[in-house]
Amino acid sequence: MLWLFVIVVSAFSLFPFYWAIVSSLKDPSTMFQVEYWPSALEWSNYSSIFKEQPFGKNIWNSILVATSTVLLCLFVGVLAAYSLARVEFRGRGLLLALILAVSMFPQVAVLSGMFELVKSMGLYNSWGGLTLSYMIFTLPFTIWLLTTFMRQLPRELEQAAIVDGASSWTVLYRVFLPLMGPSLVTTGLLSFIAAWNEFLFALTFTLTADARTVPVAIGLISGASSFESPWGRIMAASVIVTVPLVVLVLIFQKSIVSGLTAGAVKE
Amino acid sequence: MSEVVFENVTKIYSGKTTIIPKINLRLPANELTVFVGPSGCGKSTLLKLIAGLEETTDGKITIGGRDVTYAPPAKRGIAMVFQSYALYPHMTVFENMAFALQIAKSSKEEIRNRVSEVARILQLGPLLDRKPRQLSGGQRQRVAIGRALVRNPDVFLLDEPLSNLDAALRVDMRIEIAKIRQSLNATMVYVTHDQVEAMTLADNIVVLRAGVVEQMGPPLEIYHKPVNKFVAGFLGSPSMNFIEAKIESVQGDIVQIGGEGFAKTLAAKVKPGAFKSGDRALLGIRPEHLSIESDGELQFVTSLQEQLGDHALIYGSVGASKCTIKTSPTRAFKAGESLSLKVQADEVHVFDASEKNVVVFEAR
Amino acid sequence: MTKDHALTERHRTAYLFLLPSLILLTLVAAWPLLRTIWLAFTDATLSNPDINWVGLENFKGVLSDPDWWHSVRNTLTFTFISVGLETLLGLGIALLLHREFFGRGILRAAVMVPWAIPTVVSAKMWSWMFNDNYGVINNILQKLGVIDGPLAWMADNPALSMAAVVIVDVWKTTPFMTLLILAGIQSIPLQVYQSAAVDGASGFRTFWKITLPLIKPALVVAVVFRCLDALRIFDLIFIMTNNSNDTATMSVYARNNMIAFGDLGYGSAASTLVFAFIAIFTVIYVQFSRLNLVGGSSEKVSL
Numbered sequence: 001m002l003w004l005f006v007i008v009v010s011a012f013s014l015f016p017f018y019w020a021i022v023s024s025l026k027d028p029s030t031m032f033q034v035e036y037w038p039s040a041l042e043w044s045n046y047s048s049i050f051k052e053q054p055f056g057k058n059i060w061n062s063i064l065v066a067t068s069t070v071l072l073c074l075f076v077g078v079l080a081a082y083s084l085a086r087v088e089f090r091g092r093g094l095l096l097a098l099i100l101a102v103s104m105f106p107q108v109a110v111l112s113g114m115f116e117l118v119k120s121m122g123l124y125n126s127w128g129g130l131t132l133s134y135m136i137f138t139l140p141f142t143i144w145l146l147t148t149f150m151r152q153l154p155r156e157l158e159q160a161a162i163v164d165g166a167s168s169w170t171v172l173y174r175v176f177l178p179l180m181g182p183s184l185v186t187t188g189l190l191s192f193i194a195a196w197n198e199f200l201f202a203l204t205f206t207l208t209a210d211a212r213t214v215p216v217a218i219g220l221i222s223g224a225s226s227f228e229s230p231w232g233r234i235m236a237a238s239v240i241v242t243v244p245l246v247v248l249v250l251i252f253q254k255s256i257v258s259g260l261t262a263g264a265v266k267e
Numbered sequence: 268m269s270e271v272v273f274e275n276v277t278k279i280y281s282g283k284t285t286i287i288p289k290i291n292l293r294l295p296a297n298e299l300t301v302f303v304g305p306s307g308c309g310k311s312t313l314l315k316l317i318a319g320l321e322e323t324t325d326g327k328i329t330i331g332g333r334d335v336t337y338a339p340p341a342k343r344g345i346a347m348v349f350q351s352y353a354l355y356p357h358m359t360v361f362e363n364m365a366f367a368l369q370i371a372k373s374s375k376e377e378i379r380n381r382v383s384e385v386a387r388i389l390q391l392g393p394l395l396d397r398k399p400r401q402l403s404g405g406q407r408q409r410v411a412i413g414r415a416l417v418r419n420p421d422v423f424l425l426d427e428p429l430s431n432l433d434a435a436l437r438v439d440m441r442i443e444i445a446k447i448r449q450s451l452n453a454t455m456v457y458v459t460h461d462q463v464e465a466m467t468l469a470d471n472i473v474v475l476r477a478g479v480v481e482q483m484g485p486p487l488e489i490y491h492k493p494v495n496k497f498v499a500g501f502l503g504s505p506s507m508n509f510i511e512a513k514i515e516s517v518q519g520d521i522v523q524i525g526g527e528g529f530a531k532t533l534a535a536k537v538k539p540g541a542f543k544s545g546d547r548a549l550l551g552i553r554p555e556h557l558s559i560e561s562d563g564e565l566q567f568v569t570s571l572q573e574q575l576g577d578h579a580l581i582y583g584s585v586g587a588s589k590c591t592i593k594t595s596p597t598r599a600f601k602a603g604e605s606l607s608l609k610v611q612a613d614e615v616h617v618f619d620a621s622e623k624n625v626v627v628f629e630a631r
Numbered sequence: 632m633t634k635d636h637a638l639t640e641r642h643r644t645a646y647l648f649l650l651p652s653l654i655l656l657t658l659v660a661a662w663p664l665l666r667t668i669w670l671a672f673t674d675a676t677l678s679n680p681d682i683n684w685v686g687l688e689n690f691k692g693v694l695s696d697p698d699w700w701h702s703v704r705n706t707l708t709f710t711f712i713s714v715g716l717e718t719l720l721g722l723g724i725a726l727l728l729h730r731e732f733f734g735r736g737i738l739r740a741a742v743m744v745p746w747a748i749p750t751v752v753s754a755k756m757w758s759w760m761f762n763d764n765y766g767v768i769n770n771i772l773q774k775l776g777v778i779d780g781p782l783a784w785m786a787d788n789p790a791l792s793m794a795a796v797v798i799v800d801v802w803k804t805t806p807f808m809t810l811l812i813l814a815g816i817q818s819i820p821l822q823v824y825q826s827a828a829v830d831g832a833s834g835f836r837t838f839w840k841i842t843l844p845l846i847k848p849a850l851v852v853a854v855v856f857r858c859l860d861a862l863r864i865f866d867l868i869f870i871m872t873n874n875s876n877d878t879a880t881m882s883v884y885a886r887n888n889m890i891a892f893g894d895l896g897y898g899s900a901a902s903t904l905v906f907a908f909i910a911i912f913t914v915i916y917v918q919f920s921r922l923n924l925v926g927g928s929s930e931k932v933s934l
Contacts, residue, residue: 002727006734009724010741012802016756017744019767023759034770080652083645095649097917102660104913106863108882109906112670112889112899113663136659143652156353159320164367164418165341168644174366178357197749199866200882204890215751219870231759238752245747250740260807261814339640 024235045236054210058217061127066195068131070188073142081146082172103140107200118205125207133201138191149183186259189252214241269331269421269454270296276326278312286312287478299448299455301465304475310458314424318347346415347424352407354399360410361395364417385416405436423455462502474498496622499551510550510588514542528586533564535615541625551616554593563609569600670899677893689900702884710861713800721808729816746806754870757799789877796871808853815849855916862909881905
């Protein structure tokens with residue numbers, strides 16, 4: 001009974017991914033026959049997405065956007081988290097509440113304002129515009145998580161450093177940061193995944209195929225006519241962007257879980 | 268000569284919770300002063316005010332005559348050993364001890380010399396390359412002390428430094444601290460809730476309650492001449508017995524104390540005018556100053572006995588008051604046995620309605 | 632060194648450290664939000680730089696548009712059904728994962744895969760699986776004899792389209808639910824269960840009287856987070872149902888008017904309504920739960 005449940009849950013979770021792999025390995029002639037096991041390994045879908053559209057460039061854009069988002073977020077977020085977790089000042093609770101509120105903004109509510117902002121800064125159709133706009137959803141939870149993690153560091157550790165003559169900056173980068181490795185990995189990973197997967201801003205703030213990130217590129221793959229979606233290529237592209245994420249998730253399962261739950265359960 | 272002086276110091280948290288109402292205190296230079304008191308009495312707060320880790324709300328703190336009230340911790344000439352040791356987990360023992368000197372931009376050579384000198388004193392030499400997690404509790408404690416010593420402080424602050432150690436190690440480290448204290452030319456301030464540490468290490472004990480100094484003095488003075496019921500009950504284990512009594516008669520400054528559970532009255536010399544005949548009073552007597560002898564002043568009813576080998580504790584009551592006796596090993600008593608207790612006359616304390624000790628010590 | 636100096640030293644650093652974040656958040660959150668709200672009162676379009684104040688015109692337009700109310704209904708239906716299913720499934724899987732058994736790690740990893748896959752990609756994968764002529768789902772259902780002929784999941788039938796979207800959302804976000812609930816379950820001390828067992832409580836009773844009340848805080852947080860997410864759902868619907876009015880949600884409606892039709896003012900009015908909707912939901916939630924913002928034990932005054 002337990003085993004049945006395990007199998008059903010696992011199958012439900014993994015089957016779509018499996019099906020995408022199987023479909024991506026078919027050639028156009030067998031594409032429209034339902035086969036549960038690939039009869040032949042046909043790699044043409046994989047090569048054609050790189051030939052028929054700038055998919056390599058799209059991947060590069062995604063990497064660039066996600067990485068720069070993570071770096072900017074962590075740098076800015078660590079500083080803010082130190083103040084919020086460690087220094088008592090008036091309005092701290094209100095500030096944290098506001099930051100949390102920002103993470104609940106519906107993206108569409110800032111879309112037109114953001115669109116103008118990105119355009120006016122000359123960042124329309126470039127990865128910089130995406131990195132900047134992604135701050136609206138990655139920065140709040142980065143600050144929130146790092147604040148939670150930093151609060152867990154012993155107070156006496158900081159006091160010892162202060163007695164030793166350390167400034168706030170020294171406390172942060174010589175005492176706290178070396179101890180926060182796992183927290184930074186967790187937080188960075190969550191930001192990376194969020195940025196890597198984002199669709200609405202990337203769709204709206206890019207124009208040309210060259211500037212798109214992977215989700216937009218996949219979302220907009222179309223065939224010769226609107227009735228014939230090139231499913232083989234779409235599945236191949238899907239597999240390509242998903243595999244690195246699945247690997248990341250499997251490696252960092254524990255820290256991802258700790259990050260997701262620290263943000264929510266840790267009240 | 269770094270005397271630490273509190274002048275009218277007040278500490279109020281977030282504008283409402285008063286921790287230290289208004290304290291005046293002078294901690295003698297080059298002596299070890301212990302702050303004791305129940306949790307919440309403000310002893311750790313006082314230490315952190317000296318360190319500058321808590322901000323003084325009002326008043327003035329000086330170290331060696333220098334006003335440090337608002338100086339940053341590193342500029343006060345202090346070093347501190349924390350309860351949790353607070354060693355930097357990612358640094359080696361050497362790096363832990365060198366951290367403050369690095370921040371002060373001492374030369375590499377100076378740092379090496381200073382750290383190895385302190386390491387030699389504390390026998391930390393072989394451990395210098397280890398990380399804190401590779402050390403035992405006692406070793407961590409020594410590194411924490413070493414980290415403080417390296418800074419060559421005028422004032423050495425210790426916040427319950429032994430409370431995280433197990434009982435056996437605590438005794439060893441206590442002796443070690445006593446040795447360091449002898450070789451160190453610094454004013455030491457030590458916070459603890461352990462009265463054995465207080466009695467054995469202190470030159471002076473400061474007994475605190477709710478941010479107020481109840482009494483300050485050398486350990487034996489506090490023990491023998493407590494000024495009030497709180498101090499009398501706080502130091503000593505098992506703690507002092509307080510027996511409800513009545514003033515039977517007053518002749519000059521000699522009062523006769525009696526009441527329920529008294530076989531006969533007990534004479535004591537008290538401050539003039541402290542009592543009039545018929546007043547209620549509290550007789551204070553330590554368990555070790557009671558002996559089982561016929562024709563004693565008190566009538567004691569046993570309830571429980573603990574044999575500890577070198578001595579025995581007998582619990583029971585005198586009248587309606589609980590009472591404990593500490594004696595040399597003795598025969599087993601049955602519960603409910605009635606015994607006659609003799610009181611050691613020169614160890615009697617008498618507390619008035621405001622719980623002040625009104626016994627005249629000069630008579631002893 | 633004066634008192635004021637010592638006072639502000641640490642605080643000044645704190646403000647300095649906060650500054651970059653505050654500037655960024657003002658730039659990308661506060662300003663765009665206010666700008667969107669302002670645009671909602673104008674006749675701005677994507678192509679026309681001439682902007683005129685039109686007062687409440689746009690809001691009147693949106694609120695009298697049946698398509699808007701249709702999208703509101705869609706959003707609520709979607710949120711209610713998918714979050715409900717996710718909660719039940721998440722609770723079930725979390726209880727399962729809480730037990731020790733061989734292969735638990737594998738199962739836990741398996742349920743996390745859907746969470747990590749980009750929404751767009753899951754939408755595409757499932758669209759292909761739901762394909763009416765060549766989709767594997769119709770094939771399986773036909774083989775099992777559940778249906779006679781292929782179903783047109785993504786066309787014609789709004790209920791079927793909605794069902795498909797809900798299935799994908801459940802597939803994708805149940806892991807999140809599971810993890811949060813599992814964390815809640817794991818924080819219950821073992822002794823509580825042991826003492827319940829000693830008291831002779833049955834498995835069902837233990838769940839109902841002990842597990843559920845104790846994980847309620849975690850459960851509520853998880854449900855609220857999911858609701859906030861579901862209420863602003865965009866990409867899944869946008870990709871899967873190809874802008875069909877039958878399944879359009881509030882976000883899809885707003886974006887279409889704003890970008891696809893170029894009516895910035897009108898679209899902004901719809902966006903503003905979405906924001907107000909979610910803000911009200913959030914305020915109600917915050918009112919009812921006492922969120923501990925300043926943080927627990929570290930704030931305690933040590934003596």
